[in-house]
Amino acid sequence: MNQKSASLDGPERCGDCPIRYRAVCAHCETDELALLEGMKFYRNFEPGQPIVWEGDRMEFVGSVVTGVATLTQTLEDGRTQMVGLLLPSDFLGRPSRDIAPYNAIAATKVVLCCFRRKPFEQMMRTTPHVAHRLLEMTLDELDAAREWMLLLGRKTAREKIASFIAIIARRDAALHKRDPGGRMRIDLPLTRESMADYLGLTLETVSRQVSALKRDGVIELAGKRTIILPDFSRLVEESGDDSDGGYLS
Amino acid sequence: MNQKSASLDGPERCGDCPIRYRAVCAHCETDELALLEGMKFYRNFEPGQPIVWEGDRMEFVGSVVTGVATLTQTLEDGRTQMVGLLLPSDFLGRPSRDIAPYNAIAATKVVLCCFRRKPFEQMMRTTPHVAHRLLEMTLDELDAAREWMLLLGRKTAREKIASFIAIIARRDAALHKRDPGGRMRIDLPLTRESMADYLGLTLETVSRQVSALKRDGVIELAGKRTIILPDFSRLVEESGDDSDGGYLS
DNA sequence: CGCTTTTTTGAGTCCCATCAACCTTTGTGG
């Protein structure tokens, strides 16, 4: 949108950062924040651009500030499965491991707040807040992965699509501090092919099921990537999940 | 085997514990160990017996000492998917959450080393070793979950079965401090139905594919639950994974 | 506007789920 480098780079000061209270630095006090500020740098990625490749040495860890990135694994014959979807405030990389186990790829424009590995690992050892927050976030990610496993193993194609849209809608609502419900408008951050890799389907099946949900009035389309939900609860019914959700953390 | 209560309960002293150097207490010094020793108690479970039910309040967290437990999620219509397989030294429960999000069920006889929640959470805050080890274990579990997602989303039934057997064989070998390879004999800790819930299949398909692998000479059967691997690498070929594995942690 | 990328739609096929029958093992009590 804005061509000035200020928009291409991240916020200069952590206090202005949009993910200040959700990222790995959430619980940090001003002195710890200063420490982090000293080891951080920003990197920008274009849609489709790899962030790290499986087997690569990673000299940094970091947080997604804006945009969406994906983690994917592939079998030798080319079948690929997405195993992580990184939204703003999500963390990329693992302390005490410098070889990336997955491909990380920018799905949209991405701004990444990177920390040099060595000083970050040192900080993990000396300050409890960062380590504690990272544990919290990792446990949340594990919960999400298990929800995802239920989807991959037991849901029908139609339920998978409905679940995916519901997940994006919930995260989007959470980002704007609203509750999902009523009429909503959401942008899909992924292509049909990436959705297929997320859901363990082919892109043709994704396209067909999206069309079917539209035909049945569960969703409306405004362009290929924008979805309007007339009734969020209707979508949840189609997802196969318990209606009560249980999404309290 | 042994009817004395000594075999039904866990080891009296942590120093004698079989999972002393792999569980959440792995990095603890003697003084921290004494602290843990003061808040721990043992519980025993029979095969099929629930450990906690989804929605239950958990007044403890703990480690599997011996045996195998499963974590499962279910949709309202009864479809169930296993989302965790807890082997000796694996951790059950999450600090700062007292409502269980999954069903945990003993698959075999299980001895669980339980810690009362409150003192354990206190210890998490005061001693770095326990928190650090728990983060390490959680990150490993996340890696395993992602491997599992690739299996659920993209592998064929035959590959799923081969992968499952390979996973059990690797863990079994690790427990006995051997490398997997050559001729191996392994016991499956799960019924065909539980294997199906692990792999996102039906029990009939599991049975058929096990028979097919036997017919093709990839495995031999000694009873329903005991498998002999004439050649571990042959099994890995059938699993669809890269042969090099990449199982360094 | 050409050109590529993304998406949709169609026709045919196959893998795995479903439904069903049977076998084996284990345990129980008459």
Place this chain on the structure above:
DNA sequence: CCACAAAGGTTGATGGGACTCAAAAAAGCG
């Protein structure tokens, strides 16, 4: 000791949901 039941496992027949192959439409993009 054996009849019976229950649980776990195997095998067969059938059908359907998702994949594959194929082509065209739509949307970006220089």
